[in-house]
Amino acid sequence: MKTLIPLLENHYIHEPQKLRDHVWRVREVALRLAAVHHIDRDACEVAALGHDLFRARPQEFYREHAxxxxxxxxxxxxxxxxxxxxxxxxxxxxxxGVEDQAVLFAVADHTTLSARAALLPLAQNIFLADKLEPAKKGRNNQKILTLAETDLRLATLMLVEQMIDGMEREARFPVSQDLRDAHRILSHANHT
Known part of the structure; x- marks a missing residue:
């Protein structure tokens, strides 16, 4: 997997600077959390670099490739x-040829966490890093990031609850069933 890292880095050469900067900040946060929580560094770096590979594409690209x-x-x-x-x-x-399910779920489910990824430390890491990297402004971002240093699962639950609350309050986007399922799983795991 290590050989994939420079290829993914090169992918961003032609991407918008703002996106490239975001991905580099996500990688930095994710690698810091990975070190604390003993998550495989190479898997973490591939997932961090892979999460927004196709973020800056026209709408039709998404429909065709989906x-x-x-x-x-x-x-x-x-x-x-x-x-x-x-x-x-x-x-x-x-x-x-990436077959590591944790990497694939972390990349696929980084926007709205899913039930399949909710309890995977790597997926929690990428989900948190994507939402909490330093340029993102959120009401509890620093508090959640600090918590993530000691408890990834609880920090993920806190962020998911904040996202659901914001979506319901603003009513701009419906809360996905995936996010609700992730919340249910994280809540249950936190009470056991």
Whole structure:
């Protein structure tokens, strides 16, 4: 997997500077959390670099590639950007032979965590790093990031609850079933 890292870094040469800067900050946060929580460094770096590989594409790209990789979901019909992580994971698997399910789930599910990824430390790490990197402004970001240094699962639960609360309050986007399922699993795991 280590040999994939420079290839992914090179991918961002032609991407917008703002996106490249974001991905580099996500990698920095993710690697810091990985060291604390003993998460494989190479897997973490591939997931961090892979999570937004196709973030800066036209809407039609997402629809075409979601169809190609059989990822189409009715709830994303009006929001095709939501496919960007799943497309990146499918591409990493198809084009580069990535088989590590934790890496693939971390990349695919970094936007709205899913039940399948909710309890995977690598997926929690990438989800948190993507939402809490220093340029992101959120009401509890620093508190959640500090908590993530000691408890990834609880920090993930706190961020998921904050996201659900914000989505319900603002009513701009419906809360996905994936996010609700991730919340249920994280809540249950936190009480056991």
């Amino acid at each position: 169809a190609h990789f059989r990822l189409l979901r009715p709830e994303y019909a009006d929001a095709p950007l939501m496919y960007h992580g799943a497309i990146a994971a499918a591409w990493l698997q198809a084009e580069h």
